[in-house]
Amino acid sequence: MEFSPEQLDALKEFTNIGAAHAATTLSQMLQCNIGMSVPEVNIVDVAQVGTILGEEITTMVLFQLLGDIPEGGFLVLHFSDGAAIRTANIMCGMSGTDRPLGEMDQSALLEVGNIMISSFLGATSDLLGIMMLPSPPFLAIDIAHAIIESLIAQRGLDVDDVIVLQVRLASDDSTISGNILIFLDEPTLRRISQILESLLSPPPIP
Amino acid sequence: MPGPDEPTVIVGIGEFYAGRNPMSSIGLGSCIGLVIYDKDKPLGALAHIMLPDSQGRSERPAKYADTAVKFLVKELNMLGCRSSSLAAKICGGASMFQAFSGNLNIGERNVEAIRFHLKELNIPIIAEDVGGIVGRTIVYNPAENGKVSIKTADGTKKII
Numbered sequence: 527m528e529f530s531p532e533q534l535d536a537l538k539e540f541t542n543i544g545a546a547h548a549a550t551t552l553s554q555m556l557q558c559n560i561g562m563s564v565p566e567v568n569i570v571d572v573a574q575v576g577t578i579l580g581e582e583i584t585t586m587v588l589f590q591l592l593g594d595i596p597e598g599g600f601l602v603l604h605f606s607d608g609a610a611i612r613t614a615n616i617m618c619g620m621s622g623t624d625r626p627l628g629e630m631d632q633s634a635l636l637e638v639g640n641i642m643i644s645s646f647l648g649a650t651s652d653l654l655g656i657m658m659l660p661s662p663p664f665l666a667i668d669i670a671h672a673i674i675e676s677l678i679a680q681r682g683l684d685v686d687d688v689i690v691l692q693v694r695l696a697s698d699d700s701t702i703s704g705n706i707l708i709f710l711d712e713p714t715l716r717r718i719s720q721i722l723e724s725l726l727s728p729p730p731i732p
Numbered sequence: 733m734p735g736p737d738e739p740t741v742i743v744g745i746g747e748f749y750a751g752r753n754p755m756s757s758i759g760l761g762s763c764i765g766l767v768i769y770d771k772d773k774p775l776g777a778l779a780h781i782m783l784p785d786s787q788g789r790s791e792r793p794a795k796y797a798d799t800a801v802k803f804l805v806k807e808l809n810m811l812g813c814r815s816s817s818l819a820a821k822i823c824g825g826a827s828m829f830q831a832f833s834g835n836l837n838i839g840e841r842n843v844e845a846i847r848f849h850l851k852e853l854n855i856p857i858i859a860e861d862v863g864g865i866v867g868r869t870i871v872y873n874p875a876e877n878g879k880v881s882i883k884t885a886d887g888t889k890k891i892i
Binding site: 668 | 795
């Protein structure tokens with residue numbers, strides 16, 4: 527699977543715009559400043575998926591991409607160690623981090639994920655002029671690799687390379703941090719980069 | 733014979749290893765860790781299988797149930813194992829996201845395909861730990877007679 531530098535830039539820009547909106551909504555919900563990294567686009571051999579995320583037990587909120595690109599891929603909000611419970615605490619007005627995620631915590635995380643990813647897709651839909659919507663959220667607490675691997679296999683597509691768009695989010699004091707990971711199939715990625723390229727390129731001289 | 737310090741080979745999606753070293757697949761979700769081992773020798777193989785059917789593709793044979801079974805047997809034959817002393821253990825095939833549309837039940841289909849292809853080659857399944865909704869990490873050490881240790885996300889550990 528090969529993409530030109532221009533196409534990769536377009537995909538980074540897509541991630542950048544979406545993640546900026548998602549980070550802003552998270553800032554508002556948690557009432558603290560959330561910063562984000564420069565987006566990365568990585569093309570990983572399927573055998574090396576473990577290098578994205580490995581054996582650690584993680585909390586993730588998963589979404590299927592719906593709308594004009596049905597079943598085009600998945601969006602994942604990944605909480606770093608301890609960030610899930612701290613986020614749930616802020617949302618529910620609770621304290622103490624030494625407990626498993628209860629029903630209230632889980633529902634708070636689903637809602638945080640839902641608002642963030644809806645905001646991501648809202649902003650990028652406006653930009654691209656196509657409608658992209660998230661499926662209802664699904665919370666997974668499991669071995670990171672097992673979740674990611676199952677998402678890839680779930681597509682039922684026989685791919686040797688996986689493209690992952692990734693951006694890291696962190697609060698100023700680093701107590702809340704995580705990643706937005708986006709797994710889209712190749713036709714969807716090409717379509718997004720194509721629309722963006724034509725938006726970014728100067729109009730032809732008449 | 734490998735000592736306890738022999739490095740563990742990590743087998744990623746669609747990969748395999750055959751030999752004497754300990755081998756491991758980290759975070760099996762709907763994928764399957766197929767162990768085929770020699771009942772008489774400290775030799776065995778592990779494939780990290782992702783999909784049930786290769787649909788005729790020949791590259792990455794360890795990625796598909798149909799090609800992986802035959803391929804592991806061939807690799808073990810080349811290392812000097814007789815097909816009649818081989819036995820199998822299957823781990824994985826969880827169904828993690830029943831909620832999503834287009835759920836293809838890949839985990840379950842992987843398990844069925846592997847059972848079918850093992851039967852075709854008359855390789856008995858000695859034990860399995862399949863299905864469920866949680867991921868697994870498995871370690872197999874040929875020096876320990878086909879013992880496979882399994883660790884799940886909820887902290888359960890078991891040996892099959």
